[in-house]
Amino acid sequence: MAEKLIQIEIKRQSGPDAPSTWERFEIPWKPGMNVISAMMEIAANPVNSSGQETTPIAYDSNCLEEICGSCAMVINGKARMACTALVDKLEQPIRVQPLTKFPVVRDLAVDRSVLFENLKAVKAWVPVDGTYDLGSGPRIFPQQQEAAYPLSNCISCCCCMEVCPQFNDATGFVGAATIAQVKLFNSHPSGKVLKEERLRALAGDGGVQECGFAQNCVQACPKQLPLTEAISDVTRDVTLQAAKDFLRA
Amino acid sequence: MATAARPDAHSSPVGRGVEPLRAGKGHSFLLRKLHSLSGIVPIGAFLIEHLLSNFEALKGPLAYAEQVKFLNSLPLVRFLEVGLIFIPLAYHALYGVYIALRGKANVIYYPWSGNWMYMMQRWTGYIAFVYIIQHVIRQRFMGVSLPEHPGAAFHKVQMELSNPWMLAVYVIAMIAVCWHFSYGIWLFAAKWGITPGATARRRFGYLCAALGVILAVMGLASIYAFVGPNYKNAPDDVMPAQTRLVQPMPPQANLTVEIETHA
Numbered sequence: 001m002a003e004k005l006i007q008i009e010i011k012r013q014s015g016p017d018a019p020s021t022w023e024r025f026e027i028p029w030k031p032g033m034n035v036i037s038a039m040m041e042i043a044a045n046p047v048n049s050s051g052q053e054t055t056p057i058a059y060d061s062n063c064l065e066e067i068c069g070s071c072a073m074v075i076n077g078k079a080r081m082a083c084t085a086l087v088d089k090l091e092q093p094i095r096v097q098p099l100t101k102f103p104v105v106r107d108l109a110v111d112r113s114v115l116f117e118n119l120k121a122v123k124a125w126v127p128v129d130g131t132y133d134l135g136s137g138p139r140i141f142p143q144q145q146e147a148a149y150p151l152s153n154c155i156s157c158c159c160c161m162e163v164c165p166q167f168n169d170a171t172g173f174v175g176a177a178t179i180a181q182v183k184l185f186n187s188h189p190s191g192k193v194l195k196e197e198r199l200r201a202l203a204g205d206g207g208v209q210e211c212g213f214a215q216n217c218v219q220a221c222p223k224q225l226p227l228t229e230a231i232s233d234v235t236r237d238v239t240l241q242a243a244k245d246f247l248r249a
Numbered sequence: 250m251a252t253a254a255r256p257d258a259h260s261s262p263v264g265r266g267v268e269p270l271r272a273g274k275g276h277s278f279l280l281r282k283l284h285s286l287s288g289i290v291p292i293g294a295f296l297i298e299h300l301l302s303n304f305e306a307l308k309g310p311l312a313y314a315e316q317v318k319f320l321n322s323l324p325l326v327r328f329l330e331v332g333l334i335f336i337p338l339a340y341h342a343l344y345g346v347y348i349a350l351r352g353k354a355n356v357i358y359y360p361w362s363g364n365w366m367y368m369m370q371r372w373t374g375y376i377a378f379v380y381i382i383q384h385v386i387r388q389r390f391m392g393v394s395l396p397e398h399p400g401a402a403f404h405k406v407q408m409e410l411s412n413p414w415m416l417a418v419y420v421i422a423m424i425a426v427c428w429h430f431s432y433g434i435w436l437f438a439a440k441w442g443i444t445p446g447a448t449a450r451r452r453f454g455y456l457c458a459a460l461g462v463i464l465a466v467m468g469l470a471s472i473y474a475f476v477g478p479n480y481k482n483a484p485d486d487v488m489p490a491q492t493r494l495v496q497p498m499p500p501q502a503n504l505t506v507e508i509e510t511h512a
Contacts, residue, residue, distance in 0.1 A: 016265075077358045103265040117269035161267075163359050165367060170351035172268035205275030206268065209282060212352055212370075213439050215363030229445045236442020242278060 004029040007049075007093035008038055010057055012107050020104070024049040024093065035082040035096060036061050036071055059108035066222055069155030072162070073098055073108050079162040081222050082108075099162045112158045118174050119156075122198045124181040126191040138189040151184035151230065153223040160217035160227055172206035176217035179208055180230040186237070199234075199241040208235045284344045285440060288433045291333040292341055296430055300464055303471035310403035310483040317399035318488070326396075342378050349374055366432055373429035380422035393486075400488030407475045407483050416476060423468040431461025 005026045013020040026049045027041045036059070043056035061071035064083045071082040074097045076090060087094065102110035128134060140148075154177055161167040161175035182198045185191035202208050208231065217227040305316040323329060349371040356368050387409065393401040410416045435457040438444040444453050474480065 101267060111266065114267050114269050121270040121272040163355070165352045165354050165364070167267060168351070168353045169267055170353075172271070174270040178270065201270065201272035203278040204273045205271040205277045207270060207278055209278045211440065212348075212367050213363065213436050214361075214367030216355075216359050216361060219359070219361050219363070226447075228439070228450075229447065232439055232442045232445035234442075235440055236445075238278070239282065239441060242282075 006033070006038065006087055008035075008042075009093045009095045010039075010108070011095075011097035012057070013098075013104050015106055016104060022095075023054060029087070033087040034064075035073075035075055035085040035087065035090075035094065036064060038087060038094075039082075057108060058106040060110075067155060069157035072157040072159050074100060074162070079159045079220055081157060081159075084222065099158060101162050101167060102158065112156070115156055115158055115161070115175070115177060118178040119181060122174075122178055122182050122201045123194045124178065124185055124198075126185060126188055127194060128190065140189060144187065144189075148184055148187055150224070150226055151180050151187075154180060154184075154225055155223055157222060159220045159222060160225075163216040163220040165214050165216070166210050166212045171210045173210035174202065174206050174208070176211075176221075176225075176227040176231060179211075179234050180225050180227055183230040183234050186234075195237075196241060199238045200245070202234065202238050203242050208238050211235070280344060281348070284341055284348065285437055287337040287341045288430075289437055291337050293430055293433070295334050295338075296426065297464070300468050300471070304467050306403065306406070306471045306474040309480055310400075310487045313403045314400045314487045317395055317402040321396045321399060338381070342381070345374050346378060370429060370432055370436070373425040373432075376422055376425040377429055380418065380425070383418075384422075398486055398488075400486040403475070403480070403483045403487065404485050407480075410472065410475045416472070419472055420469065423472065424465050427461050427465035427468060431457045431464065434460070 006029050007024070007026055009022050009024045011020055012023050025042055025047075027038055027045075030037070030041075039057045039059060046054050046056050048054050059071065059073070059082070061083060062068040063070070066081050066084045069081075072079060073082050074080075075082060075085045076095055079099060082096070085094075096108065098104050098108045098110045099112075102112050102114070104110055128137075156177060158175075158177070160177050161173075164173065164175060166173045167175050179202065182202060186195045186198060211231050213228070213231075215228050217231075218225070221227055302316045302320065306313045320326070352367070352371065354364075354368045354371070356364050388405065389395075393405055395402050395405065410419060435450070435454055438453055439450055444450045
């Protein structure tokens with residue numbers, strides 16, 4: 001019986017400064033296969049479609065259930081999570097390339113530390129560290145929890161930034177994910193102690209103002225975060241904070 | 250690890266890519282918000298005034314001349330022109346081009362409606378930019394000066410639109426400008442936090458679309474007034490007396506006496 005094969009093309013790069021090339025693979029089909037498991041097959045038998053032996057593909061992945069945010073890559077031209085990119089639902093040859101707006105480390109592994117830097121810049125945390133016991137936090141009503149929960153679903157995959165026309169070298173835009181986290185932590189009864197600092201941070205160069213409202217972020221987000229709503233709300237808060245600071249100066 | 254110096258974003262092993270947020274630094278927030286606001290007030294308000302004034306052309310050359318005369322009789326009109334039109338418009342145009350040039354449209358990869366509108370807002374902006382420069386130079390600063398000769402307004406525009414290429418430019422620019430303004434209102438509401446909800450944005454989108462269509466139809470109708478059959482070959486100046494009737498002439502005798510006294 002002839003084995004069913006799948007065609008996959010991967011944009012490869014041996015290091016940050018190395019040139020990139022496309023490499024084609026033909027691998028045996030298995031039921032329920034996704035792009036990550038296809039690359040696991042390649043790792044098990046690293047031979048490309050012209051029969052040459054090659055190296056396994058380097059990529060980030062972890063949970064394989066779209067919750068860790070590691071395996072974002074551009075698959076058939078769209079930024080998405082590789083673990084939920086099911087082979088049976090993709091047009092072949094499946095073309096896989098690294099996220100285009102983040103520096104390539106190797107093959108499909110990219111450096112997404114800019115998001116970490118941005119989250120730090122807006123203090124995206126609840127400040128509870130101290131030298132004494134602060135006691136139990138304030139109550140969060142279920143209504144507040146329901147509003148905050150969708151925002152807490154962010155997996156830091158960077159898809160929203162990859163698809164954003166404003167997220168690029170020229171603007172240095174902070175991206176939707178960070179803005180959504182500002183809304184999340186500003187709405188938290190303990191987290192909002194840093195609200196003004198977060199809003200002032202977001203009024204800096206590359207802040208909320210760079211959003212062009214193309215709304216790609218909300219379309220691409222694998223976790224369906226209400227990103228445009230967050231951008232709208234946070235921009236209003238940043239504007240009001242800027243006006244307050246101007247009048248109180 | 251706690252004692253180690255925090256590695257700078259740019260000294261990371263890869264150290265390239267998009268720069269992180271410059272928290273609290275720079276003035277781009279103010280400049281961008283001024284750009285956004287100036288598009289609504291005063292430029293958007295002026296656009297509506299301009300389209301309403303043009304609509305008077307449907308009533309004929311005299312009504313159009315009266316409207317031009319009325320606008321030029323507004324108090325501090327030259328100040329209004331420079332302070333509320335030229336300067337905000339120049340700022341909106343130049344900063345807008347700067348914004349557009351820094352965006353990297355990706356509609357080919359992500360052909361979603363919002364993304365299309367993002368790109369269209371930039372292209373209609375470019376069209377408006379080029380069109381308005383020639384429009385201001387040719388209609389405000391070249392040929393008959395309309396503030397002094399409001400009666401010549403209809404004829405001046407009619408001559409301009411008699412060139413079919415220019416007519417095409419006006420039609421395209423009219424649609425582009427109305428598009429840019431109506432989507433601009435929608436963007437303003439979305440970005441300033443007036444319509445954060447998806448449903449609110451959709452509803453407001455219909456409203457803005459309706460406004461855009463109404464403005465564009467009004468604009469195209471006034472273009473038709475100049476090129477249509479109703480007012481063909483309008484006279485050079487429908488208010489030729491305007492410049493002469495400043496004051497009644499003093500009696501001739503008195504004038505003679507004056508001259509004699511001075512002599």
